Amino acid sequence: MPDKPSVLFVCVHNAGRSQMAAGYLSRLSGGAVEVRSAGSEPADQINPVAVQAMAEEGVDITAERPKILTDEAVQTSDVVITMGCGDTCPFYPGKRYEEWVLDDPAGQGIEAVRPIRDEIKNRVIKLLGELSVPVVT
Template identity: 80%
Template sequence: MPKPSVLFVCVHNAGRSQMAAAFLAYLSAGAVEVRSAGSAPADQVNPAAVAAMAEVGIDIAAEQPKVLTDAAVRASDVVITMGCGDTCPFYPGKRYEDWVLDDPAGKGVEAVRPIRDEIRRRVELLLGELVPA
């Protein structure tokens, strides 16, 4: 059975998609191939997202926002969008989900914590579907 692959996409690839990718990589312990990208990548990962993830023991400080490519979408089984609207290419046969989440851009760590916690909850559900126990 091939390893499932997931692509998380948000506009800047600096907050939501970085946190989701980090949670899935951590919680799946390598059982899922994880990618993240943005339709208009920022220069760096959101410092509040870095701080919020550090609070739960996951270090995303070295991550860099990446541009969304057709190749990344084609290589993924599941594409999770987070506020990027219609900028994500659509390929038949892929599973697409749109997770409506607040954008952590410009917010402090206090405001990012509930977003982080909701992302973790959704990632845990997704992981349960992709890699049944």
């Protein structure tokens, strides 16, 4: 893996889970990881409850927009983490793939989204350890 690893988070709409994960990884890596997120069927906007949940943690994802998953995004990433996108994610040999099984925050209230957010944070912290990148607090 290069000096600055790159991680791509993929979910269907790129509006909730993948955006929260990207927000955490950007914040907790202090810029030591190149972070991307995308969706196989991007929504029009980020889930406002996901934005609210992340704001509670001091992570601002309001400027982010859902993006379409491209082959290039996968090819230029060292680690590809999928969150319910199924078989729509292209596969390239030599990439590290992980599937994070998480509830979808779409249509959920803040009380239901907080545990999803917290699980994502825990997984991002574990991922940073696996990438040998220190957590920035």
